[in-house]
Amino acid sequence: MIKKLNTTRRALLAGGAALLAAPSISYGQSDVLRIGHLTPRTGFLGPLGEFAVQAAQLAMEEINASGGIAGRKVEIMFEDSVNPQTASAKAERYTQRDKVACIVGEINSASALAIGQVVQREKVLFINTGANSDALRGSDCRRYMFHTESQNSMMVKTAGRAILDQGLVKGKKYYALTADYAFGHDLLKVAKKYLGEHGATVAGEDLVPTELTDFSPFLLKIRQARPDIVIGNLAGAQVTNFLKQYSEFGLRFPVAGFGFDIALAWGAGPGNFLGTWPVVWHHMLEAPSAKKFTEAFRGKFGRPPENQGWSDYTAVKVIGQAMNELKSVDPTKVVEHLEKGAKFDISKSREGYFRARDHQLMMEMYAITALPPGQAKNQYDIFSSSAPIPAPGEDLELVASTPEENSCTFPS
Numbered sequence: 530m531i532k533k534l535n536t537t538r539r540a541l542l543a544g545g546a547a548l549l550a551a552p553s554i555s556y557g558q559s560d561v562l563r564i565g566h567l568t569p570r571t572g573f574l575g576p577l578g579e580f581a582v583q584a585a586q587l588a589m590e591e592i593n594a595s596g597g598i599a600g601r602k603v604e605i606m607f608e609d610s611v612n613p614q615t616a617s618a619k620a621e622r623y624t625q626r627d628k629v630a631c632i633v634g635e636i637n638s639a640s641a642l643a644i645g646q647v648v649q650r651e652k653v654l655f656i657n658t659g660a661n662s663d664a665l666r667g668s669d670c671r672r673y674m675f676h677t678e679s680q681n682s683m684m685v686k687t688a689g690r691a692i693l694d695q696g697l698v699k700g701k702k703y704y705a706l707t708a709d710y711a712f713g714h715d716l717l718k719v720a721k722k723y724l725g726e727h728g729a730t731v732a733g734e735d736l737v738p739t740e741l742t743d744f745s746p747f748l749l750k751i752r753q754a755r756p757d758i759v760i761g762n763l764a765g766a767q768v769t770n771f772l773k774q775y776s777e778f779g780l781r782f783p784v785a786g787f788g789f790d791i792a793l794a795w796g797a798g799p800g801n802f803l804g805t806w807p808v809v810w811h812h813m814l815e816a817p818s819a820k821k822f823t824e825a826f827r828g829k830f831g832r833p834p835e836n837q838g839w840s841d842y843t844a845v846k847v848i849g850q851a852m853n854e855l856k857s858v859d860p861t862k863v864v865e866h867l868e869k870g871a872k873f874d875i876s877k878s879r880e881g882y883f884r885a886r887d888h889q890l891m892m893e894m895y896a897i898t899a900l901p902p903g904q905a906k907n908q909y910d911i912f913s914s915s916a917p918i919p920a921p922g923e924d925l926e927l928v929a930s931t932p933e934e935n936s937c938t939f940p941s
Contacts, residue, residue, distance in 0.1 A: 560601055560602060561601060561602050561603075561604050562597070562598050562599070562601040562602070562603050562604070562630050562858060563604050563605075563606060563627055563628065563629045563630060564589075564603060564604070564605045564606070564629055564630060564631055564632070564633055564845065564848065565605075565606050565608070565619075565620070565623035565624075565627065565629040565631070565632040565633070566581075566582065566585050566605050566606065566607045566608065566632070566633050566634045566841075567608050567610040567616055567619055567620065567623075567632060567633075567634045567635055567640075567644065568581045568582065568609075568610060568634040568635055568636055568658070568659065568841075569609065569610055569611060569636050569637060569640075570582070570609040571609060571611060572611060572739075572740070572765075573739050573740060573764065573765035573766040573767060574636045574637060574764065574765040574766075575765075575766075576765065576766060576769075576792050576793070576796065577636055577659065577765060577790050577792055577835075577837040578609070578636060578837075580792060580834060580835050580837045580838035580841075581634060581636070581658060581659065581837050581838060581840070581841040582607055582841075583826070583829075583830050583834075583838060584826065584834055584837075584838035584839065584840075584841045584842035585605055585607075585633060585634070585841040585842065585844075585845050586605065587825060587826055587829060587842060588841070588842045588843075588845035588846050588849075589603050589604075589605050589845060591825075591846075592845070592846070592849040598630075598848070598849050598852045598853060598858065599852055599853060599856060599857065599858055601858075603845075603849070605633075605845070606623070606627060606629070608623075610634070610635060610637070610640050610644075612637075612639075612640065613637070613639045613640045613642070613643040614643070615640075616635065616637070616640035616641075616643045616644050617640075617643035617644065617646070617647055620632060620643070620644045620647040620648065620655075621647050621651075623653075624647060624648065624651040624653045625651070629653065630653075630654070630848075630852075630858045630860070631653060631654035631655065631656065631848055631860065631863075632644060632648060632653065632654070632655045632656075633655075633656050633658060633841060633844045633845060633848070634657075634658050634659070634841060634844075635657055635658065635659055635660050636658075636659030636660060636765075636837070637659075637660060637710075637711075637712070638660040638661065638662035638664075638665060638710075638711040638712040638715065639710065639711040639712075640660070641657045641659075641660035641662070641665055641674075642660075642662075642664075642665060642669050642711070644657075644674075645657075645665065645669065645670075645671040645673075645674040646671070648671065648673045648674060649671040649672060649673050649674070649940060652673060652860060652861060653673060653860050654673055654675070654848070654860040654863055654864060655671075655673055655674045655675070656674075656675045656676070656677055656844040656847065656848065657674060657675065657676045657677070657678055658677050658678055658837070658840040658841045658843075658844045659678050659837055659840060659841075660676075660678060660712065661678055661679060661680055661681045661684060661712055661715075661716065661788060662680070662681060662711055662712055662715040662716075663680050663681045663682055663715055663718075663719060663930055663934075663935045664711075664715055665680075666680050666887040666888070666889050666930070666935060666937055667887070667930070667935035667936055667937050668936075668937075670887055670888065670937035670938070670939060671939065671940065672864060672939040672940070673860065673864060674888060675864075675867060675883055675888040675890070676883075676888060676889050676890055677840045677841075677843050677844045677847070677875075677890050678809065678840050678890075679807075679809045679889075679890075679892075679894060680889055680929065680930060680935075681712075681715055681716045681719045681720075681787070681788070682719055682928070682929060682930035682934065682935065683807075683809075683889075683894055683928045683929055683930075684716070684787050684788055684789070684807040684894075685716070685719045685720050685723045685787045685807075686723065686927075686928040687807040687894040687895070687896055687918045687928055688785060688786065688787050688805060688806060688807040688896050689723050689724075689727070689787075690896065690915075690918060690928075691785075691805045691807075691896035691898070691915060692758070692785050692805055693727060695783075695805070697757065697758045697783055697785065698724060698727045698728060698729045698758075699727055699728035699729070700728055700729075701728075701729050701730075701756075701757035701758055702729070702730050702731070702732035702754075702756045702757050702758075703724060703729050703730075703731065703732060703756055703757065703758045703759070703760050704731075704732045704733040704734065704750075704751050704754050704756040704758075704759050704760065704782075705717060705720065705721075705731070705733075705734040705735075705759075705760040705761075705762055706734075706735055706737050706744075706747055706759070706760070706761055706762065706763060706771065707734065707735070707736050707737060707762035707763070708736075708737055708739055708762060708763050708764040708765075708767055708788075709736040709737055709738050709739060710739055710764075712764055712788070713736070713737075713762050713763070713764060713788075716762045716787055716788050717734070717762050719787075720760065720762055720787045724760075732754045732755070732756035732757075733750060733751070733754045733756065735747055735750070737763065737767060739764070739765070739767065741767065741770075742766075742770055743774075744770060744771050744774045744775070745774065745778075748774060748775065748778045748780065751780065751782065752778070752780060755782070756782055757782070757783070758782060758783045758784070758785060759775075759780075759782050759783070759784045759785075760785055760786060760787065761784065761785070761786035761787075761788075761789075761804075761806075762786065762787055762788055763786065763788065764788060765790075765793070766793070766796070768786070768789065768790075768793040768797075769793045769796035769797050772784075772793075772794075772797040772801050772802055772803055773797055773798075773801045775801075775803065776800065776801045776803065783804065784803045784804030784805075785804045785805045785806065786804065786805075786806045786807075787806075787807065788807075789806035789807060789808055789897075790808070790835060790836055790837050791808055791811055791812075791835040791836050791897075791912075792835045792837065794806075794897075794899070794911060794912060795835070795908065795909060795911070798908070798911075799900075799902065799905040799908065799911045800902045802899045802911055802912070803899050804898070804899055805896055805897070805898045805899075806896070806897055806898075807894060807895070807896055807897075808836045808894070808895050808896075808897055809836045809839065809840065809892070809894060809895075810836045810839040810840070810876065810877065810895070811835070811836060811895060811897060811912075811914060812833035812834055812835065812909065813910065813914065814876070814877065814878075814914075815878075816876060816877050816878050818874050818875075818876045819876040819877065821876075822834065822839070822842060822876050826838065826842075832909070833909050839876060842876075843873075843875050843876065846873070847867075847873050847875075848863075850871075850873060851863050851866050851867060851871060854866065854871070867883045867888070868883065868885045868888075869885075870882050870883075870885070871883075875890070875892055877892060877893050877917070878893065878917055878921070879892070879893055879917070879921075879925065881925070882925075884926065884929070886932065886937060887930075887935070887937040888937075889929060891925040891926055891929065892925060893917035893918065893919065893925070894917070894918045894919075894928060895914050895915055895917065895918065896914070896915040896918065897912040897913065897914050897915070898912060898913050898914075898915075899911065899912050900912055900913060
């Protein structure tokens with residue numbers, strides 16, 4: 530009898546040790562698969578975060594209606610990431626307490642870096658849907674971090690093509706206004722390199738605090754400098770406020786920008802929205818899956834989706850497709866699958882794939898230009914769009930950074 534009890538005790542101890550050594554997710558043992566979603570819902574990036582949340586909700590509902598992921602219902606947990614410290618703490622809670630299968634979201638580049646550090650340590654997949662910094666794909670890259678959002682190099686080279694064609698770069702002077710945080714600093718670095726290589730010179734430049742609402746001191750400086758073009762390396766509500774006040778000041782210098790979200794054009798409104806800007810996606814694309822997404826989003830939320838919503842929707846759909854193809858939610862297996870060049874319908878004319886060396890989604894981009902006053906069809910269709918960039922037949926990596934421009938070495 531004593532021998533039997535000891536054997537049973539040893540079995541229990543062994544079972545306990547096995548549980549402690551198990552992965553953070555009990556694969557196949559729960560009928561719910563949790564995804565953690567982090568993105569700013571307040572502050573200067575808040576207007577974009579709401580599109581992100583709504584689009585992720587829509588993607589979750591569509592996946593569940595189609596049978597879920599690996600036979601399990603998907604549940605997305607939503608949290609506001611107001612700053613990098615909060616983002617890091619909430620990412621740790623998602624991975625350690627809530628045992629999420631992956632994390633999706635973010636817009637702030639510094640917060641995305643903080644999340645990337647957590648998921649690398651915890652070995653949980655993170656798809657960044659809104660942070661553009663090249664450094665996240667270079668010096669700060671992480672093996673468990675992927676990007677559906679475009680990098681700054683892609684934004685600069687896309688808009689750069691358009692303003693080159695407009696004759697606004699070679700031999701011209703530019704005045705740059707730049708958001709004073711990680712994203713803006715990185716974007717300015719990439720933009721200055723591009724403009725300098727194509728023959729433009731600096732007429733002036735200023736860093737703009739992220740919560741600034743009054744642009745009049747900068748507009749006075751622009752008026753005095755008389756540049757050939759004004760470049761906006763701004764973010765979130767900064768863009769809307771700048772465009773409105775630029776129109777109020779009656780300045781006539783051409784405007785362009787290298788960082789942009791369509792919701793900011795909508796916030797400025799017809800007549801105030803000016804210039805040429807890069808976007809990763811927009812609601813007037815004709816690809817069948819783009820039209821389907823736009824119609825579903827508009828039907829549910831009463832407005833078209835914008836590019837931030839596209840990115841979060843796409844990220845959730847990518848996760849669902851990858852895990853269902855693998856029949857596994859193991860994050861390391863998903864990482865390996867994505868690195869092997871798996872292709873996805875991303876609501877554009879061409880499929881996209883993640884580049885193995887830095888985990889950036891390779892895809893088409895677009896340059897949009899504000900319609901003249903009176904030509905806007907409604908409050909949303911207030912711009913015209915270029916054809917896809919790169920063009921059909923061109924390599925999708927054409928506008929992305931080269932290894933020489935941005936080198937990534939994944940930490941072990």
